[in-house]
Every structure is written in C-alpha cells, then in structure tokens.
Amino acid sequence: MKKELIIDCHSHIGKDYYWRDANIDEYKQLMESQGIDIAFLMPVPGQVIPASPDKRYFIWQMDENMNIHFNSEDGLKEMKNPYAKVNEYIAKVISSNNGKEKLKFIPLIHPILDTPEYIVSLKDHYNPVALKIHGVACGIGPKDIGKDIIKVLRQLDLPIIVHTDYCENPRTPIEHIRRKNNPYDWAMFFIENDLKGYLTHGCRNDLKTFKLVYKYDNLVVGIGPDLKISNERQRWVDKIDMEYLDIIRNELPIDKIMFDIDYSWNIDYNNNIDYGAVERLSKYFQGEEKRRILSKNPERFFGLKERKYNEKN
Numbered sequence: 001m002k003k004e005l006i007i008d009c010h011s012h013i014g015k016d017y018y019w020r021d022a023n024i025d026e027y028k029q030l031m032e033s034q035g036i037d038i039a040f041l042m043p044v045p046g047q048v049i050p051a052s053p054d055k056r057y058f059i060w061q062m063d064e065n066m067n068i069h070f071n072s073e074d075g076l077k078e079m080k081n082p083y084a085k086v087n088e089y090i091a092k093v094i095s096s097n098n099g100k101e102k103l104k105f106i107p108l109i110h111p112i113l114d115t116p117e118y119i120v121s122l123k124d125h126y127n128p129v130a131l132k133i134h135g136v137a138c139g140i141g142p143k144d145i146g147k148d149i150i151k152v153l154r155q156l157d158l159p160i161i162v163h164t165d166y167c168e169n170p171r172t173p174i175e176h177i178r179r180k181n182n183p184y185d186w187a188m189f190f191i192e193n194d195l196k197g198y199l200t201h202g203c204r205n206d207l208k209t210f211k212l213v214y215k216y217d218n219l220v221v222g223i224g225p226d227l228k229i230s231n232e233r234q235r236w237v238d239k240i241d242m243e244y245l246d247i248i249r250n251e252l253p254i255d256k257i258m259f260d261i262d263y264s265w266n267i268d269y270n271n272n273i274d275y276g277a278v279e280r281l282s283k284y285f286q287g288e289e290k291r292r293i294l295s296k297n298p299e300r301f302f303g304l305k306e307r308k309y310n311e312k313n
C-alpha cells in the first residue's frame with residue numbers, strides 16, 4: 001500500500017533565546033521517523049543573534065501603564081522590519097537543506113513594525129505558502145494591527161499562521177500579552193478582515209472559537225504540539241475534562257483540522273523531543289479522516305496543488 005502523504009504545517013528552525021536550538025538536522029530526523037513529506041518551516045519566535053547567543057534580534061518591554069516599548073539588540077537604529085535578518089538567515093539554512101518541494105520557508109512578520117513594502121516584498125523574495133505572526137514575541141495582539149498592514153495582507157491573500165495563547169488572570173507582562181493573543185480575538189480579526197487564518201495550538205480549547213471555526217470557511221485549526229498542549233491545562237480557555245485530541249474530534253469539522261508538529265516545542269514528559277504525534281493522531285482518526293488531516297486539508301487551505309500547476313507553467 002502506498003504510504004499516505006504527511007504535511008507538517010507548522011514547525012520552527014533556529015536557536016531560541018528562551019528555548020532550545022531547533023536545528024535542521026534534528027528536524028530532518030523527525031521527518032524521517034514520522035514519515036513527514038512536506039514541512040512548513042518558520043523562524044523561532046526569539047531567534048538569537050548567531051554571533052552573540054546571549055542576545056536576540058528583537059525585544060519588547062511593558063511599562064506600568066501596560067504600554068509596550070520596542071527595542072533591538074543588533075544595533076538597528078530604526079525598529080523597522082525587525083525580522084528581516086532572521087528571515088534571511090533561516091531561509092538560507094532551509095534552502096541549503098532543500099528539496100524546495102519538501103521544506104517550505106514561512107517568513108515571520110511583525111504587524112506593527114514591518115513596513116507594508118517589506119511585507120509585500122516577501123512574496124517576490126520567498127514566494128511563501130503562508131506568513132507567520134507570533135504575537136507574544138512581537139508584543140502585540142490582533143487588535144493592535146493597523147489598517148495599512150491589513151490592506152497589504154489582503155492584497156497578498158496568503159494564509160496567516162498565528163500563535164494563539166491564553167492566561168486566565170494575567171499579572172506579568174508576558175501573561176498580559178498571552179491573553180491579548182487569545183484565539184477568539186484572532187478568529188474575529190480574520191473574520192472581520194476577510195483573511196485566511198490558521199489558528200495554532202488547538203485554539204487552546206476555546207469552545208466559543210470552535211463555533212466560529214465551524215461557521216467560517218477562512219478559519220482552520222492546527223493541533224500541535226499535542227502532547228505539550230495536553231499537559232498545559234492552565235493555558236486552556238475551557239478546561240474540559242476530556243483528552244485534548246478527543247475534544248478536537250468532538251468540536252471541529254474534519255476539514256478544519258490541520259496536522260502540525262510545532263518542532264521544537266514538541267516535547268514529551270521528560271522534556272525530550274517527542275516522536276509520537278502521528279501515532280497518537282492515528283488513535284483518534286483513521287482512514288479518510290486521517291488522510292484529510294494529514295494532507296488533503298492543508299493541500300486545499302494552502303492551495304498547494306494550484307501552486308504546483310502555476311510553477312510548472
């Protein structure tokens with residue numbers, strides 16, 4: 001029997017200031033062992049400067065009035081396009097390990113500090129299948145995004161993969177930013193602006209957001225890293241007493257569920273990289289349902305077949 005196609009819609013490459021070194025060799029091992037055929041790879045949210053690993057490219061602080069101040073550690077005078085260098089660097093790492101068919105680079109954007117021109121230029125430069133916004137790393141939430149940026153995002157018409165998060169009673173700056181990046185506000189952002197939205201982390205089990213995903217064609221949900229999400233009930237919106245993947249199966253139509261690993265946040269109970277995501281998924285979904293999650297849904301949502309056709313012609 002032919003092996004089924006597996007697409008990982010969301011994983012990271014790069015050394016993160018707060019996390020581990022998400023390196024391409026380890027990811028390729030993971031691909032091999034999980035049978036992943038196509039991977040969408042994006043920079044880690046807190047990419048360090050390779051020459052000085054105690055510093056990252058881009059930082060923010062919150063003052064006592066909850067205003068955010070942006071800063072850069074790489075000597076950039078103007079805080080414009082803070083991820084430009086990171087994108088360039090990670091795109092190179094990926095392309096030197098490619099198979100363009102297999103590893104697809106997804107640029108990170110900053111929806112406040114990027115210029116509209118920069119965001120437009122990403123399409124010519126990288127021809128990406130999607131863009132990524134990590135609001136927590138950016139120090140912003142969906143309600144902070146201005147009209148000029150929304151306009152270019154609509155022109156580009158690319159799906160946008162967003163980090164979703166939650167905190168019940170935010171106190172610290174990072175908790176406030178997590179709360180701002182709640183799945184419901186992101187879903188409403190995509191609905192109101194008619195953009196294609198990929199909500200990561202199972203929408204943190206937010207039943208209200210699941211209802212919106214049910215109703216609106218432009219919304220889908222990424223489920224990874226399923227083991228870590230299962231383990232973090234404090235960051236669930238609705239603390240339902242059920243297994244995480246069981247909730248996903250109960251609450252979402254099959255066409256809206258996307259498989260993603262979220263390497264290197266895909267850790268097991270001993271903080272080792274987890275190699276069991278496909279196997280666990282197979283316990284909850286089989287046959288045609290599983291096929292849709294692993295390949296048909298992302299092929300449709302990201303327009304992978306049309307792209308192939310266009311690239312050949």
Ligand SMILES: [Zn+2]
Binds near residue numbers: 012163200
């Ligand atoms: Zn991510």
